Amino acid sequence: MSTVNHEEFERIWKGPAIRIGVVTVVVPMLMCFLPNVYLYVVHGVFPPWGVAFKAWGMIAAIFGAFYIVEPISYYPILGLTGTYISFLSGNIGNLRVPCSAVAxxxxxxxxxTPEAEIVSTLGITGSVITNLFFTTLAAIAGATLLSMLPVSIANAFKNYTVAAIFGAMFGQFTLKYPQLGLVGLGIPVALALGAPALGLPFLAQTWVLIVASVFGTILVGRIFYKAHII
Amino acid sequence: MPDIVLKTANAGMVWGIAIAIIAIVLAQALLYARLAFRTAETIGFPKEKCMLGFRSGAISAIGPSIAVFIVMVGMMSVVGGPITWLRLSIIGAAPTELTAATVGAEALGVKFGSPQYDLMALASSWWTMAVNGTGWLLVTALFTHKLEDLREKVGGGDVKWLAILSSAAILGCFGFLNSRTIIAGVKALSSGSTQASGPFYATIGGLVSMMLLVKLGQKIPALREYNLGLAMLIGMATAVILA
Structure with a gap:
């Protein structure tokens, strides 16, 4: 279907995509410290460096593994542009991946294929526009609008949307590769239940589960593909 | 939380910073959309299909965005409007950001949101949220292009294998994301309880309805754009009725 070769696509797509990505990720990352600069300049307040580093250490102890594990694990799903967009704007599992897949x-x-990369990018950028519309609406008139929504409906959205979307995504792809669906769910369930029972509780840590589920399923996919099972 | 803290957290300057950062998030999306349209033109991929992809993404995002909206209103009352808007428009969902805000206060020995939560604690909370987000953003900025090289090496230009690779990654990822809810649900049901928790029913409802919707979409293609929204609503309804 493509009328361009691999090198040509690299030149017109990959190069600009990386340049846009690096700049639009690094600049907001630095700007996120501006609220602190404001507090320091206007009110003269910033925690002592000892406290600041302690807080950094504490939060990195909780999330540090995910800084590395998540970009790597989501990469085969999101691709080049999808990774830059999704890790800047967040909401990866509940918004970006589903919107890319539906598109x-x-x-x-x-x-x-290059066509898939283009359509995935457009699906994700479409989701960013919608998402920004709703967060901006919430910032401007959130409390007023929320008070107009019946409590039961607001609660249903708050408690069940994420679970329903996770289920839906799993269903969509299980339909394509039912054998891999079993593997994808089987690995984390087996580790979460089996590892503590075998006296290996460290294998049931969240970041281990993510890596084992994603790359374990890819590995089994490779074996099935080579064996002509799928 | 003392009044001065909430007032400072909602200062005009903080709104200004939030607007500037969110403008870059928007600009990034527009730059990539433009790149996608241009590249499509160069390789001869029809513009209508590009529009369809963009629209499908935008429509599918409505449901999950409403959920983000509701969570965001709750968080605004705790940490202030502009910081919530800023933090929830970039990496880190509400639970992550609230964890960071709490840890920041605790590093100072102050309980988050208590009367002792002063401007210094606010500064520590903001710092911790920013430095936490930096972890993901820095790894993304530094290593994403390396991951692309790796994917090309692993993929080897074999389109059929690449399709299996990305689908397997999705199934592993969502298998993991669903596993906790499913384990808890099955445990509840097998322990003789007549009902499991709401999220379990939402997951099953979303899963089964999406499978039916994809099948249905093969006969009625116009339906496919709404698949995710419909599956989400059916999953939610299942949970409301059964839980």
Whole structure:
């Protein structure tokens, strides 16, 4: 379907995509410290460096593994542009990945092709626009609008949307590769239940579960593909 | 939380900073959309299909965005409007950000949101949220292009294998994300309880309805754009009815 070769696509897509990505990730990352600069300049307040580093250490102890594990584990799903967009704007599992997948499904592109990369990017950018609209609306008139929504409906959205979307995504892809669906769910369940029972509780840590689930399923996919099972 | 703290957290300057950062998030999306349209034109991929992809993403984001909206209103009352807007428009969902805000206060020995939560504690909370987000952003900025090289090496230009690779990654990822809810649900049901928790039913409702919707979409293609929204609503309804 493509009329351009691999090198040509690299030149017109990959190069600009990396340049846009690095700049639009690094600049906001630094700007996130501006609220602290404001507090220091206007009110003369900043925690002593000892406290600041202690807080950094405490939060990195909780999330540090995810800084590395998540970009790597989500990469095969999100691709180049998808990773820059998703790790800047967040909401990866509940928004970016589903929107990329739905866009590719609706347009009907073959995964792994330049066309799929383009459509995935557009699906994700579309989701960013919608998402920014709603967060801006919440910032401007959130409390007023929320008070107009019946409590039961607000609670249903708050408590159940994420679980329903996770289930839906799993369903969509299980339909394509049912064997891999079993593997994808089987690995984390087996580790979460089996590892503590075998006296290996460190294997049931969240970041281990993510890595084992994603790369374990890819590995089994490779074996099944080579064996012509899928 | 003392009044002065909440007032400072909602200062005009903080709103200004939030607007500037969110403008870059928007600019990034527009730059990538433009790159996608241009590249599509160069390789001869129809513009209508590009529009369809963009629209599908925008429509599918409505449901999950409403959930973000509701969580965000709750968080605004705790840490102030502009910082919530800023933090929830970039990496880190509400639980992550609230954890960082709490840890920041605790490093000072102050309980988050208590009467002792002063401007210094606010500064420590903001610092901790910013430095935490930096972890993901820095790794992304430094290593994403290396991951692309790795994918090309592993993929080897074999389109069929690349399709399996990304689908397997999605199934592993969402298998993990669903596993806790499913384990808890099955445990509850097998312990003789007549009902499991709401999220378990939402997961099962979303899973089964999405499978049916994808099948249905093969007959009625116009439906496919709404698949995710519909599956989400069916999952939610299942949870409300059964839980």
């Amino acid at each position: 590719q499904e609706v347009v009907g592109v073959e995964p792994g």
